[in-house]
Amino acid sequence: MTDGEQLTIDDEIVARARIHARTVLDEYDLSVDRDALEWETSLRARRRAGACRWDPNREIATIILARRAYERYDWPTFAGVVRHELVHAWEYQRFGESGHGARFRERAAALDAPRHCQSFSEPRYVLRCRETDCDWEATRHRASKPVKSPDRYRCGSCGGSYEVEHAESGRTWTTASGYGGSKAALGDDW
Incomplete structure (x- = not known):
């Protein structure tokens, strides 16, 4: 230097x-x-x-x-x-x-190293099982296929259907059209 x-x-x-x-x-x-x-x-x-x-x-x-x-x-x-x-x-x-x-x-x-490193940012989306006796939840930072079309995928624990929540707004959807509608409704806040 x-x-x-x-x-x-x-x-x-x-x-x-x-x-x-x-x-x-x-x-x-x-x-x-x-x-x-x-x-x-x-x-x-x-x-x-x-x-x-x-x-x-x-x-x-x-x-x-x-x-x-x-x-x-x-x-x-x-x-x-x-x-x-x-x-x-x-x-x-x-x-x-x-x-x-x-x-x-x-x-x-x-080495006392974590198996997975914790995320340092808040997730943009939260996926939650809709079955009352299942507490499965997953997070996503990007609008992946399961976020955009949740009706084509199943809960990672019980196999039931799930909903997606836009974490910042709280809006939820269970279908591809619901994703599109939420995205359009939020506009610049998406």
């Missing part, structure tokens, strides 16, 4: 993540090749606090950390995201693939 240059928040995120990663890799003897590990930040991410991409041609794992998550989480929570993504990097480097299965769960538990 030359005189007059200032560190950005993205520089801070990557620096803190790298320092934490070095400590974790040394303390837990996680065999991640640091020379085959790259770091990036994302301003676009709205729900995933982190991700790990694998480039099999270069054999490089890239950990991407969301700036919004860094700004909203306390450090211990964000450090958990870093550990979570390090487990993915380890799996990619060692096995060429990664997921959230038994191998991941075992290694994540050893």
Whole structure:
């Protein structure tokens, strides 16, 4: 860095993540090749606090950390995201693939890393089962197919029908036309 240059928040995120990663890799003897590990930040991410991409041609794992998550989480929570993504990097480097299965769960538990990172933004939609004896609920951040056409899908628990709620307005619908009507009625508030 030359005189007059200032560190950005993205520089801070990557620096803190790298320092934490070095400590974790040394303390837990996680065999991640640091020379085959790259770091990036994302301003676009709205729900995933982190991700790990694998480039099999270069054999490089890239950990991407969301700036919004860094700004909203306390450090211990964000450090958990870093550990979570390090487990993915380890799996990619060692096995060429990664997921959230038994191998991941075992290694994540050893590192005190969460199996799934909590969302750092409020969901835009809430899906709820309409059956009185079922309390199934799911959230979505985007207008996915189950949000747009709930009548074509079923409850994830009991198989019953469900409704979708636009979280900010409270409007609900159970059909594709209900989705369209709600979207039209809300206009700019959608």
